[in-house]
Structure formats: structure tokens, C-alpha cells
Amino acid sequence: MVKRRRVVLSDVAAEAGVSTTTASYILNGRADEMRIATETEERVRAAVARLGYRPNRSARSLRTRRTATVGLISDQIAGEQYGSSMLTGASLAARELDHVVVMGESGGDRELERLLIEEMVEREVDGVVYATRTARTVHLPEELQGTRCVLLNCEDPDRTLPAVVPDDEGGGRQAAAVLLEAGVEDVWVVGEDPTPEATAGPRRMWGVRAELAASGVALAGIVPCDWSVTAGFDAASRWLAAGGRAGGLVCMNDRVAMGVYQALAEAGLRVPDDVSVVSFDGSALAGWLRPVLTSVELPFTELGALAVRRLLDATDTGGTVSVPMVVRHGGSVRSR
Structure with a gap:
């Protein structure tokens, strides 16, 4: 079998009837600068399409001093539903900008993280997205000093680095607003x-309190627990057994809400007839619960995409951007 020869720039130039230099100027975005006619540019791009030409990345990186690669270093996101959505968003945005993502996970191991950073730096990536599985504050590793970075789902309180996070406070406001609109005030x-x-937790709490306060309502109380199904069930069961009652519950994530659903059912209370429930995440779990859980969705795909776009935007001056969250309405909140 004869291997097909790779289409090179000179083939494109010959097909379009121009010099190789002219074709190079056009494909490197310098047509206007070199005052190349629009008709000539159109011929070259048509030739690219007909021949299936793809630029040689190695040659381009020598010219531009860019490798068309983005490094993404995280503690542990690839195996998580939400983390994988962030990775998907980052990869899609990178492809749109003619880059690819090279990823490494540390699993929280500081030494492994250091080695991953060294690998990214040696690869001469065009920048690094530093991501965390859960929203939190971090201190950027010293090994990344001097490297262009964007923080994803985290912030460094000591530096004004570009950071992309979900708007958890806004999400808290939306969760409370859903209950208030339903006429629920004992939240x-x-x-x-x-x-x-x-x-995430503190900001969601601030948002809930602020939205309630704006309507002259105080938060009735907090049932503390970890963010898991079992913890939600146990804490809600103890609270209910002690006489706890509410018109509306805001659960800090969908797993907690699942445990709360079970505890309410065992106490003979119905959702939403007796208790309205709102949560955060917008996960697949929310759709499996009956009634379907109303949940404020975390925009992980958008977060990943925006982090890469900011990383590759030379005009970005830093600072934190909070991405809005959207309410996914189910049947867990009563109607007026």
C-alpha cells in the first residue's frame, strides 16, 4: 500500500496560483498587514479546503515560539462527573483556538504535582490551567511562578491571577428566590x-441569607452535615425526630438532597406537598429523584471553556470571573 504524501504549503500555493510566501502570510493571519487582495485570500483558503492541508505544528512553533498546547493540572477532576465536564469545556475551547490540552492529575500529592509542573514547563506549553475538584482557595505552587496561569474553580487570595469560578453566592440567591416565589418563608x-x-458552602449561605433578608425574612436555621447522601439522611432524620419542621429546605448539594428525601419519606412527609426542597449541582441524580429535584446547576463546561479562553487571551488583565448558575426546575417546590 502506497502511503499518501502529506500536503505541504507549496502545494496550496501552486493550487491557488500564488507564491508560497503569499500563502504563508494569508494562513498566518497577515493578509491585511501585507495588503493581499481579498480575492487572493479566498483562493488560498479554497485551496486549503480542497487539498485538506493542515499546518505543520512543529514548524509553526519555531516561527511563533508557541507550541499550540495548553497544560491543565488538577488535583482530581477527570474521574468526577463535574470535573470531566470542566475538562470537556477546556478541550473544546482549546480546539476552537487551534490548541490541544495536555492534562495531569496529582491526586493531591504535592511531589507528583511538582513533577507534573516540571513536565508542562519542559513541554513549553503556552500556559497552564490550574484546576481543583471543589471550589476553594489555593496558593499557586512556586514552580508555576513566571508561567502564564489561569485558576479554574479556585482562587489565590495572595495574587490577582486570572480565576474562573462558579457564582455560588448568586446561586444561593436563586435557591432562596425559588422558595420565596412559592410563598415559602420558613427556610x-x-x-x-x-x-x-x-x-462554595459559605458563598451559597451568604446568597441564601441575602435573598431572604431582601424580602424581610430571616433564615430559620441550619441542619449541619457533610455533603453526602448518608450524612444528609442522618442529619435530617435527627432533626425531624427532634421536632424540626420547615416549609422549605435548601440542600447544599444533590447528594444531601437525596438523603433528605429519604428522611422526609420515613417521617411521613411529602415533597413538595409538605416540604419544598431546592438543591445545588444540577447533577444526573437530581433527575432520578421523584419528584424531580429543583437544583441550581453548576456551569462546569462553561468554566473549563472560559479558563482556556482567558489563558490564551493576551489582553486579559487578571482577576476573578464568576460564571452565573442556572436553576433547573423540577417538581420539588410547591406551587402557590
Whole structure:
């Protein structure tokens, strides 16, 4: 079998009837600068399409001092539903900008993270997205000093680095607003994040309190627990057994909400007839619960995409961008 010869730039030039230099100027975005006629540019791009020409990345990187690769270093996101969505968004955005993503996971191992960073730097990636599985504060590793970086799902309180995070406070406001619109004013929150570096829980709580306060309503109370199905069930069961009651519950994530659903059912309470429930995540789990859980969806695909776009935007001056969250309505909140 005869191997097909790779189409090169001179083939494109010959097909379009121009010099190789002219074709190079056009394909490197310098047509206007070199005052090349629009008709000539159109002929060259048509030739590219007909011949299936693809630029040689190695040659281009020598000219531009860019490798068309983006490094993504995380603690552990590829195996997680939400983390994999961030990775998908990052990869799609990179492809749109003619880049590819090279990824490494540290699993929280500091030494492995250092080695991954060294590998990215040696590859001369055009920048690094530093991502975390859960929203939290971080201190950028020293090995990344001097490398263009964007933080994904995290922030460094000591530096004004570009960072992309979900708008958890806005999400908290939306969760409370859903209950207020349904006429529910005795609102409790289920779940509390004790991790000092965590930002999602505190910000969601601020949002809930602020939205309630804007309507002259105080948060009725908090049922503290870790963010898991079992913890949600146990904490809600103890609270209900002690006489706890509420018109509406805001659960800190969908797993907590699943446990709360079970605890309410065992106490003979129905969702939403007796208790309205709102949560955060917008995960597949929310769609499996009956009634379908109303949940404020985390925009992980958008987060990953925006992080890469900011990384490759030479005009980006840094600072944190909070991506809005959207309410996915189910049947867990009563109608007025």
C-alpha cells in the first residue's frame, strides 16, 4: 500500500496560483498587514479546503515560539462527573483556538504535582490551567511562578491571577428566590462545609441569607452535615425526630438532597406537598429523584471553556470571573 504524501504549503500555493510566501502570510493571519487582495485570500483558503492541508505544528512553533498546547493540572477532576465536564469545556475551547490540552492529575500529592509542573514547563506549553475538584482557595505552587496561569474553580487570595469560578453566592440567591416565589418563608439550610479553604458552602449561605433578608425574612436555621447522601439522611432524620419542621429546605448539594428525601419519606412527609426542597449541582441524580429535584446547576463546561479562553487571551488583565448558575426546575417546590 502506497502511503499518501502529506500536503505541504507549496502545494496550496501552486493550487491557488500564488507564491508560497503569499500563502504563508494569508494562513498566518497577515493578509491585511501585507495588503493581499481579498480575492487572493479566498483562493488560498479554497485551496486549503480542497487539498485538506493542515499546518505543520512543529514548524509553526519555531516561527511563533508557541507550541499550540495548553497544560491543565488538577488535583482530581477527570474521574468526577463535574470535573470531566470542566475538562470537556477546556478541550473544546482549546480546539476552537487551534490548541490541544495536555492534562495531569496529582491526586493531591504535592511531589507528583511538582513533577507534573516540571513536565508542562519542559513541554513549553503556552500556559497552564490550574484546576481543583471543589471550589476553594489555593496558593499557586512556586514552580508555576513566571508561567502564564489561569485558576479554574479556585482562587489565590495572595495574587490577582486570572480565576474562573462558579457564582455560588448568586446561586444561593436563586435557591432562596425559588422558595420565596412559592410563598415559602420558613427556610432551613441542610449541609455545612467545615473545610477552611472551601468557598462554595459559605458563598451559597451568604446568597441564601441575602435573598431572604431582601424580602424581610430571616433564615430559620441550619441542619449541619457533610455533603453526602448518608450524612444528609442522618442529619435530617435527627432533626425531624427532634421536632424540626420547615416549609422549605435548601440542600447544599444533590447528594444531601437525596438523603433528605429519604428522611422526609420515613417521617411521613411529602415533597413538595409538605416540604419544598431546592438543591445545588444540577447533577444526573437530581433527575432520578421523584419528584424531580429543583437544583441550581453548576456551569462546569462553561468554566473549563472560559479558563482556556482567558489563558490564551493576551489582553486579559487578571482577576476573578464568576460564571452565573442556572436553576433547573423540577417538581420539588410547591406551587402557590
